[in-house]
Amino acid sequence: MSTKTHIEWTEQTWNPTTGCNKVSAGCKHCYAEVMAKRLKAMGANGYHNGFELSLIPERLTQPLKRKKPTTYFVNSMSDLFHEEVPFEFIDKVFDTIKKTPHHQYQILTKRQDQLLKYFKNRMVPDNVWLGVSVENIKEGLPRIEVLKKIPAKIRFLSIEPLLEDLGVVDFSDIHWVIVGGESGSKARKMKKSWVENIQKQCNQQNIAFFFKQWGTWGADEKKRNKQKNGKLLNGKPYQNYPEFNQYPQ
Helix, strand or coil, X not given: CCEECCCCCCCXXXXXXXXXCCXXXXXXXXXXXXXXXXXXXXXXXXXXXXXXXXXXXXXXXXXXXXCCCCEEEXXXXXXXXXXXXXXXXXXXXXXXXXXXXXXXXXXEECCXXXXXXXXXXXXXXXXXXXXXXXXXXXXXXXXXXXXXXXXXXXXXXXXXXXXXXXXXXXXXXXXXXXXXCCCCCCCCCCCHHHHHHHHHHHHHCCCEEEEEECCCECCCCCECCCCCCCCCECCECXXXXXXXXXXXX
């Protein structure tokens, strides 16, 4: 079943596939990998292969059963555009999305080449928010340029974990930017100046900015198991959302 989530920027998660493999620096301490291994040990449905990619056809229709308008994060435990997910299966995911226009679907990937290939001859449904992960300059920034080529009502970035100062970024044609630090005992630091640089550019370019968390390392660059005010930037919460009705297809 789709499940409630502690991810602040969504309402429910929907995982028609589970499992993945590391493709960039942002994957080094993958939360989903740790969780999948734990779920496998518990005998949870869908995780008998641990973190190996698995297609779960019986989950394809889950959102059809929910009448209340809901924002779904698709594949919090996988990547819908993994190279081993057949486009025919992705088509079935989008069939469900098209049949549920009362829901909004947030889809995030690190595999921009597959994303571009899939939408070469397909349209993005109006109720899909399409996003890419960005963690650094070398691997993350090129994903943004690919995302811009795809006509979606909302194009968004998950800049988490932010691993370095991104410098000057062209956020044109991006509607929403989420920023967060890494969690876990081996988490890498995120500096306050890096976050402020992104926030400043979002403000200048009129883009909704969402600060998710500091993670294990605080704004003072001290490591703690639990951060007090860990979701505040300069003492304030910045959890803005895009106004999707204002963006044309």
